[in-house]
Each structure stands twice: as C-alpha cells, then as structure tokens.
Amino acid sequence: MPEVIENRRQFDELLQSCTNYENLPAFHAGRVRTDLERMRVYAERLGHPERAAPVLHVTGTKGKGSTSMQAARLLSRLLGPTGLHTSPHLVRMEERVQIDGQPIGEAALFAATNQILAARAAPPDPGFPTFFEFITLVAMLEFRRAGVRAAVHEVGLGGRLDATNIVMPAVTICTNLSLEHTAVLGATIDEIAREKAGIVKPGVPLVTGVRPGAPGFAILDQAAQAARAPLLALDRELSVERVRRARAGGLEIDLRILDRRYLGLRTRFIGAHQAENLALALAGVELLVPEPDASQVAAGLADLNLPGRLERVGEHPIILLDGAHTRESVALALHEAQALEPDRIVALFAMAVDKDRDGAARVLARADHVIATRYDSPRASDPTDLAHRVRRCGGQAEVGEDPESALRRACRLADREGLVLVVGSLYLAGLVRSLMQATNAAGGPSPWNM
Numbered sequence: 001m002p003e004v005i006e007n008r009r010q011f012d013e014l015l016q017s018c019t020n021y022e023n024l025p026a027f028h029a030g031r032v033r034t035d036l037e038r039m040r041v042y043a044e045r046l047g048h049p050e051r052a053a054p055v056l057h058v059t060g061t062k063g064k065g066s067t068s069m070q071a072a073r074l075l076s077r078l079l080g081p082t083g084l085h086t087s088p089h090l091v092r093m094e095e096r097v098q099i100d101g102q103p104i105g106e107a108a109l110f111a112a113t114n115q116i117l118a119a120r121a122a123p124p125d126p127g128f129p130t131f132f133e134f135i136t137l138v139a140m141l142e143f144r145r146a147g148v149r150a151a152v153h154e155v156g157l158g159g160r161l162d163a164t165n166i167v168m169p170a171v172t173i174c175t176n177l178s179l180e181h182t183a184v185l186g187a188t189i190d191e192i193a194r195e196k197a198g199i200v201k202p203g204v205p206l207v208t209g210v211r212p213g214a215p216g217f218a219i220l221d222q223a224a225q226a227a228r229a230p231l232l233a234l235d236r237e238l239s240v241e242r243v244r245r246a247r248a249g250g251l252e253i254d255l256r257i258l259d260r261r262y263l264g265l266r267t268r269f270i271g272a273h274q275a276e277n278l279a280l281a282l283a284g285v286e287l288l289v290p291e292p293d294a295s296q297v298a299a300g301l302a303d304l305n306l307p308g309r310l311e312r313v314g315e316h317p318i319i320l321l322d323g324a325h326t327r328e329s330v331a332l333a334l335h336e337a338q339a340l341e342p343d344r345i346v347a348l349f350a351m352a353v354d355k356d357r358d359g360a361a362r363v364l365a366r367a368d369h370v371i372a373t374r375y376d377s378p379r380a381s382d383p384t385d386l387a388h389r390v391r392r393c394g395g396q397a398e399v400g401e402d403p404e405s406a407l408r409r410a411c412r413l414a415d416r417e418g419l420v421l422v423v424g425s426l427y428l429a430g431l432v433r434s435l436m437q438a439t440n441a442a443g444g445p446s447p448w449n450m
Contacts (some may be wrong), residue, residue: 001128003121005113008106014113015093020131021157022088023377025353034130039166041126042137045119049137052144052151053083055167056284059155059196060175060209062329063277065426066309067175068154070274070281070301075150076100077300078289083143083151085136085164090308090430091437097139099146104138112141129163132156136163150288158185160198171287172199172229173280174208177216180326183354193219205230207283209276212236232258238283240275245339251275257283262294267301271310271336308429310336313436316449317414318342321433323426325351327359333423334363342419344368346410348400348432349386351424352379357389360424365395367421369413372399373406375427403428404435408447416450 005011021034043050056075058068065086072084081100089095094103104112116137120128129137136153143151153164158181159174174196177189185192193216200206200223210217212233224231232238242254246266253275255262262282267274278301286292305311310333311321318340322333337345347367351357364370372386383399390397400406410420422432439447 001117003117005110005117011110011113015131015134018128018131018134022131023379025379034161036161036163036166038126038129039133039136039163042116042119042129042133043140043166045122046115046137046141049140049144050167052140053148054150054170054288056150056152056171056173056288057155057164057167057169057199058152058173058175058284059159059162059199060173061178061180061192062326063175063209063273063280064154064173065323066274066306067173067277067281068152069306070278070304071173071284072098072152073101073304074281074285074292074297074300075152075288077296078285078292079149081146081148083139083146083148085139085152086154087132087135087156088426088430090426091434093135096135097142099143099148104142108142108145109138111145112138115141133163155196155199157181158195158198160195162199165199168201169199169204171284172201172204172206173284174199174206174210174220175277175280176209177214178326178328179356181354189215190219192216194223196220197223200224200227200229202227203229205232205287207232207238207280207287209234209280232283234276234279238279240279243272243275245270253278255279255282257286260286260291262297265298265301268304269306269310270312271332273332274306274309308426308433311429311433313433314411314420314448316416317411318419319411319422319432319436319448320419321422321429323429324423325355325360325425327356327363330360330363330423333421334366337419337421340419342414343417344414345419345421346371346414348373348406348410348420348422348428349390349424350374350383350403350428351381351386352377353381354379355424357381357386361386361389361395362393364423365390365393367395370395370397371406371410371413372397373401373403373428375403375425375431377427380425380427403431407432407435411448411450414450
C-alpha cells in the first residue's frame with residue numbers, strides 16, 4: 001500500500017484493495033459483523049472531522065437517499081455550503097461526497113486519502129478502512145476542509161453499527177421501516193427498528209415517517225423517550241396535505257410542519273411518494289433553521305433533480321430510472337409509470353440476490369413485458385432466474401444478458417409511445433444512465449429514440 005497517493009491509478013488500486021461489503025454476499029447473508037471501533041480510532045487521529053459542522057443523520061428502509069438529497073439542497077439554500085454523503089453512487093464514486101450538489105474533485109479526494117493513510121501509519125495500525133468506512137472518512141474530511149455550514153450523512157445500512165454513526169447529529173431522521181437485509185438487521189420490523197433507532201442520540205430530535213401505531217413505531221418512540229429526544233412523526237407533527245400533478249410535469253405539494261404550512265411547493269420529481277420524503281427533509285431542516293424563508297424553500301426545490309429516483313431520461317419512448325429494490329418500492333415505481341398513461345410498459349429488471357426477488361417479480365408481472373438483465377456485481381442475480389420468477393407469476397419475460405443490448409431491445413418493444421421502466425437496483429439505474437450519457441455525448445441519432 002503506497003504511503004502517498006499522487007494519481008488516479010494509485011487511488012483506484014487503493015480503493016480496489018478495500019473490503020467492500022456492498023459487493024460481499026457473505027456480509028448480506030449475515031455472516032460478517034461490523035463495529036465502530038476502527039471508525040472511532042480514525043476519527044480521533046484525524047482530529048474528529050465529524051464534529052466540524054451540524055449534522056443531519058438519515059436512516060430508513062426506503063427514501064433515505066431522496067430525503068438526504070432534498071434536505072441537503074434546502075440547507076444549501078438556507079444556510080450556505082452544505083455537504084452531502086450518500087450511497088450508493090450511480091455512475092462515479094465521487095458522487096457519494098458532494099458540496100452544494102458538486103461531487104468531490106480529485107485534488108480534494110487525494111488529499112483526504114493521504115490524511116487517512118497518515119492516520120493509519122501511526123502505531124498501532126488499526127487496519128485500512130472498509131470501502132464504506134473510507135468514503136465516510138473522506139466525506140467528513142472534505143466537509144471540514146471546505147468549511148460547510150451543515151452536513152447530511154445517509155446511513156449505509158441499518159444505523160447502530162453503520163460507519164456514519166460516529167457523528168453527534170443535530171437532527172436524526174428515520175424515513176420508514178420494512179423488511180430488508182433481514183439476515184443482517186433482523187427478521188421482524190421491530191428488530192429492524194431497533195437497529196435503525198441506534199442513531200438516536202440524547203436530546204437530539206428524531207423525525208420519522210413511521211406513523212404512530214404502525215409496526216416499529218413503538219420501538220422508535222421508546223428509543224426517543226429513553227434518550228429524551230423529541231419525536232416528530234408523519235401524520236402527527238407533520239403531514240402531507242395535498243399532492244397534485246402539475247400540467248408542466250412534476251408535482252405541486254402542500255405540507256404542514258408543526259404549525260407552519262407550505263403551500264404549492266413545485267418540484268420536478270414525479271413520484272407522489274416523494275412528498276412524504278420532502279416532509280421529513282423539511283422537518284429536519286426546520287429543526288436546524290427555525291422558521292426558514294418559504295420563498296427560499298420553494299426556490300431550492302424548483303429545479304431539484306433526484307438522480308435514479310423515477311428520473312426521466314428519455315422521451316420516445318419515455319425512459320424512467322428508479323433504484324426501487326423492495327416489493328413496495330417497485331410497486332410505487334410501476335404505479336407512477338402507469339400514471340403517465342403510456343401505450344405499453346416494458347421493465348428492464350435487475351436485482352441483488354439478497355432482495356425480495358419474488359415480491360418484485362409479482363409486481364413486474366403486471367407490466368406488458370420484462371427484460372431481465374444484470375449489473376457488474378457478485379451480488380447481482382442471474383437474469384435467467386429473474387425472468388423465470390416473472391414468468392412464474394404470469395408475466396411475459398425474456399433474458400438480456402448484456403445491459404446495453406437489453407436496453408435497446410426494451411426501447412424497441414416499448415416503441416415511441418411506450419415507456420421503459422429501469423428498476424430493481426440503483427446500480428442498474430446508474431449503468432443505464434452512463435450508457436445513455438456516453439451515446440448521447442458521441443452525437444448522431446440517439447439509439448434510444450424510436
């Protein structure tokens with residue numbers, strides 16, 4: 001391992017040498033356990049960069065990435081420079097560390113890496129961080145270097161033992177709860193709630209999209225009470241009062257946060273479920289910025305794009321990218337696709353082996369056609385198996401081993417007035433996004449337009 005990183009080749013080799021639990025089937029099967037000891041050692045040796053700015057810490061089963069992005073955009077508008085640490089990335093690793101929407105540059109990336117290498121060199125050697133620990137430390141160092149006014153950290157997995165959980169946040173958010181990563185987080189909603197409640201800190205407000213009385217709410221409530229942390233819940237202290245589809249596209253949303261109302265907030269995103277994520281993000285922001293300027297809130301949302309979250313990247317046919325990877329989120333994505341009233345819907349589908357493939361297949365069997373494909377990861381499912389699961393549920397499915405050819409096939413099947421829904425994994429969404437960017441940059445007729 002080099003003592004100093006000076007170029008991209010050295011950096012990429014270093015990154016590839018990191019243990020990457022995101023791609024490790026054994027971890028997702030519950031056969032690998034983690035703790036926070038190494039993160040605490042590095043944080044101390046690096047002078048506690050995680051303490052450099054107020055932190056909004058976000059966990060949840062679904063919607064935590066979207067909530068984090070929305071909160072970061074609003075904080076940028078209201079406070080000034082704001083850091084965002086999220087995962088996974090769509091196209092480039094640098095997307096995981098952003099300030100005011102701009103990914104970290106190479107010079108800053110190498111500088112942070114060299115600080116981490118120097119911290120490791122001091123005896124005793126704590127071992128090099130895992131991939132996620134490394135990126136988390138890079139984010140904390142970059143946010144301190146840039147002097148951000150606030151930082152938003154999205155939990156990678158769970159909460160209690162997640163690398164981000166060395167922060168002492170000003171606000172915590174738990175978006176929602178459902179069964180996912182059961183081998184790691186627990187087999188019941190209550191067990192998963194306990195893991196996610198691990199981010200609750202003494203006296204720090206907790207905002208949640210888990211409604212009172214819903215499974216897991218009692219666990220969050222108990223954790224908040226034990227920590228004497230104020231708890232703000234959806235449909236109680238905050239609510240989505242109205243969601244309208246705007247004629248020009250996107251949504252118009254009315255929200256209530258405690259005793260304040262935000263009427264007619266215009267957004268570019270099309271998923272109605274994003275209104276709940278926005279309510280959570282805005283509640284978290286209000287706890288950091290009391291009585292924010294409503295006009296600044298509206299301006300911050302007006303042009304916000306949510307990459308890979310029902311992102312519209314093509315028109316004839318419509319192409320929607322969505323990283324939905326639970327049965328519930330795949331159903332939401334299909335519902336939003338149907339609401340656009342295309343002539344037909346063709347799903348381009350890939351999913352990790354530890355996800356609810358049968359649940360997603362049952363939903364996608366309602367599409368006109370499904371093309372099962374793969375992305376580059378040892379955790380990616382065999383497309384033949386995915387297609388079989390869809391057909392077993394009564395759907396029409398075929399296999400497209402090569403994602404680029406599969407996308408072309410999906411576009412041909414959908415034709416000009418149809419819709420291609422890319423779904424099942426943010427990795428697939430990112431792969432398709434990069435394919436389209438590369439071909440569009442090359443010029444000439446688009447292969448994605450029929």
